[in-house]
Amino acid sequence: MAEKILLADDDPDVIEVISILLEDEGYDLITAGDGAEALEKIKLESPDLIVLDLLMPLVDGFGVFNALREPGYEPWSGIPIIILTSVREEVSNRRYELETGHRMDYAAYLEKPADPDELLETVSSLLGGRD
C-alpha cells in the first residue's frame, strides 16, 4: 500500500504543487489548510509522514507540535515531521524554545522555496528508513 503523507499548508497553491509532485511519485496525499484540520486528520488517517508549514491560521505549526506532545496524541507522536516553511530554521527554533522550553523535534527542516528534488529525497529517505 502506498505511504500516506499529510500535507498541512494554508496556501492552496503550495498544496497543489506539492500534491502533484508527491502523487506523481506514488504517495497517498492527505491535505489540511490549517493546524486544527491537520490535527484532526492525523487522528483520523494516521499518516506515515507529515509535511508541515509553520505559519497557518487557527492552529499554527508550532501548535501542531505542542499538541503532538500531549498524552491524547501519544499514538501519533512518533510520526516523522518535515517542516516546510519560509521561516528560517534558527528563528523557528529560538521561538519554539522560548515559548515552550523544549526543542522542536522534527525529522527535517526545509526552507521555502524548496527544491522539488530536495523535498522528494527527504521524503523518500524518511519513509524508506521506516520500512
Added chain:
Amino acid sequence: MRHRIIQEIASSVVAAGGVDNVIRALVESTTLGTEAKGCSFLTLSADNRHLLHRITYGMSEEYPYTQQILKREAKEQVLKGTPLLVLDVKSDPRVRYKEEAQKGGVVSIAFLPVRARYKIRGVMRLYFSEKKKFDREELDFLDSIAELGGIILQRAEDQDRLARDAEEARRDLARIRDERRHFLSFLSMVTHDLKSPLVAVQGYLKLLLRKSVDLLDERMTNGIRRSIQRIDGMMELISDLLELSRLESGQVVSEFKPVLWDDMLGAAVEMAHELSEPKGVAVTTEIHRPLPEIFASEIRLQQLILNLVSNSVRFTPRGGNIHISARRDEDSVVVCVEDNGEGIEPDKLPHVFEEFYKGDPESVEGTGLGLSICKRIVDMHHGRIWAESPPPHKETGTRVCFSIPVGVTCHIEERWKLKENGGRNNVDIL
C-alpha cells in the same frame, strides 16, 4: 549657616523617615518643647489658594484646625512670610471666628510661615491654652523650625518628581520596546506575505520544468529557468530588505554577548567552504591567535563574513581562491576576505557600500544590498569596513576588511553576564 544646617537635616531625615513621619515628629517635638497645647501643619494647595490640612498633634477633633482662623489680610501677611502671634483669640480683631477658635480652651495661637526656597508652602500653627509671649529670639527659632518643615516638603516633592520622571521614562521605554516589537512582527508578516505568492508561482514553474521538459524547446526551457531565477532574486531582495530593517530597528543589540573568535570564525569558515566549493573556488585561512574576546553579535558577524565570501564567490572564476584572515591590530580585531577574482573598477569602488548599488546594473544576481547590510553590521559594532581592489601588492581581485574594536567591552560584558544569568533563570522557570 542656619539655612545650610536646615537643608542638611532635611535631606537626611526625609531619606530616613518618609515625609509624613518626619513632619509628625516635628509637630510633636515643637508642641512639647514650647509647652503648647497642640500644633497643626497645613500646606498650600497647588494653585496657592487653599490651605490643606496635613498633620495635627494634641488637638481634639472638634477644634477647627483644618479651617481658616485668620481674616484675609492677616492670613496673607503670614503667607508673605511674616510670623504672626495672636496673643488672645477672644479679643484679637484679626481672628475671623473667635468663638470657634477658642474651643477646647485655646487662648494664644502662633502662625509660622512654612517656607522653602523663598516660596511659602504652608503654615504651621501652635495653639496655647494660656497667653503666650515669645521674645524675638524664640520666634526666630520657631520660624526656623517651620522652615525646616517647608524644606522637608520640598525635598519630598523633588523626590516624588524624580520618581515620577523615572516611572515615566520607564513607561516610555516599555512603549518604545512594544512599538518595536509590533513593527518587527509587522515586518515579518509583510515578508511572509510578499514571499508566499512567489513561493507558489515558483513551485508551479519548477513542476512545469520537471514534468514538461520534453515538450518545451530550449528557449522556453531557458525562459522558465530564468523566471525561477528572477523569483529567487526577488525573494532574496525581500529578505535583504527585512534584514536591513531589523538592523535599523536596533533589535539586534539584544543578540550581543562576549564572542569567542575561534568558535565564530570556525563556523563562518565552514559555511564559506560549503558556499564556495560547489563553484570550484577554494578557501584558505590565516588566523593569528590569540584573538581577544569582544562584545558582539555572533550571528551577525558570521553573516557579515558570509556575505563577503558570497560576494567573492560571485566575482571569482572557477579555480580561483578566497582567503580569510583575522588578526589583532592594536585595539581592534581585523578580518579580511580576499579573492583573486575580477576585482572592482576604481570608479565603482567608493560606492560599493551604498544601498542598491550594483557594479553591473544589468546583472540579475544579487540585490545590491549585501554590502550595505555588512556596513550596518559593522556600524552596530562601532567598527569600520573598507574595500581595496586590487588588494595591496596584487594584480587582480578584491579585498574587503572590517575591524571591530575590542574597546570598553569588559564593563558591558559584566553587565551582560548579570543579565544573562537572570535570563537563564527565566528560561529554567519556563
